[in-house]
Amino acid sequence: MAIFHSPKIVTDGLIFYVDAQNTNSYNINDGVVNNLGKKEAGTNFRRLDFVENTDQGPGAIPPSATTSQIVVTTDNNIKSFFFDGSDYYFQSIGKPMVNMPSELTYTTWINHNRSGPLGSTIFCPGTANGGGNINRSWLYIFSDTIQMAITDGTQQGYGTYTAYTETNYPLDFNYVVTTCSDNGDGTSTIKIYVNADLVETRSDVPVISGRIAGTNEPDVARGGSSGGQRFSGKIASASMYNKCLNQEEILRNYVAMRSRFKHPSRIY
Numbered sequence: 001m002a003i004f005h006s007p008k009i010v011t012d013g014l015i016f017y018v019d020a021q022n023t024n025s026y027n028i029n030d031g032v033v034n035n036l037g038k039k040e041a042g043t044n045f046r047r048l049d050f051v052e053n054t055d056q057g058p059g060a061i062p063p064s065a066t067t068s069q070i071v072v073t074t075d076n077n078i079k080s081f082f083f084d085g086s087d088y089y090f091q092s093i094g095k096p097m098v099n100m101p102s103e104l105t106y107t108t109w110i111n112h113n114r115s116g117p118l119g120s121t122i123f124c125p126g127t128a129n130g131g132g133n134i135n136r137s138w139l140y141i142f143s144d145t146i147q148m149a150i151t152d153g154t155q156q157g158y159g160t161y162t163a164y165t166e167t168n169y170p171l172d173f174n175y176v177v178t179t180c181s182d183n184g185d186g187t188s189t190i191k192i193y194v195n196a197d198l199v200e201t202r203s204d205v206p207v208i209s210g211r212i213a214g215t216n217e218p219d220v221a222r223g224g225s226s227g228g229q230r231f232s233g234k235i236a237s238a239s240m241y242n243k244c245l246n247q248e249e250i251l252r253n254y255v256a257m258r259s260r261f262k263h264p265s266r267i268y
Helices: 247-261
Strands: 014-019 027-029 032-035 048-051 071-075 078-084 089-092 104-112 120-124 137-142 145-151 156-161 174-182 188-194 197-205 232-241
Touching: 104 120, 104 137, 104 247, 120 232, 137 174, 145 174, 145 188, 156 188, 156 197, 174 247
Parallel strands: none
Antiparallel strands: 014 232, 027 032, 048 089, 071 078, 078 232, 104 174, 104 232, 120 137, 137 145, 145 156, 174 188, 188 197
């Protein structure tokens, strides 16, 4: 299955990609995102469907379009998906991976409501009925915190950065990347990057990502089974890699996209 993406970003290991500006990566109707995950006949994009309230299964039918649904908005010439913190989130249909890989990367360009409800940017729920946190993996951004959770299906491991403040990052959108890599000794290393700068490393995470096949379709803007755990803010793009991107690759992705998000050029 083809994944439509920016021609300048790293594509090796790219298994999931959605970008509000790249209409080939989703389907839109009257300003409301209706479809984004399963390959439709005659198309090459993934389709994701609205999911309302709790854990409806893949293919759930969205209600009539309302302002509480996810919409595509353009502010300062930046196109993004807007979430109001209510029950709505994207649920992809079709697994981009059979099992959770031991090497994993989440990326997003994001502008979040720091006082909004608890909602992940990317959320891999684990089993059809949720299965609790021991089955879940995520990129979670809330208030001044960025967290990556990985799982082996028995326990979770975390890497967390707590200085993602508005003072430190005053631009509207920032590029957040979290990676995990297998240390080869039963532990993992989680790294967190903001705007291509490494800001947090935890090298002793006592888990190797690798939960067996389950509901590995990534959800976007979900924070758990509760309707009160939904992302509030704007997500311009989100992606997953089944490899651990290195800093050079992360910088390449950042440089490819930064002008769209009004980030100044820097000397590296």
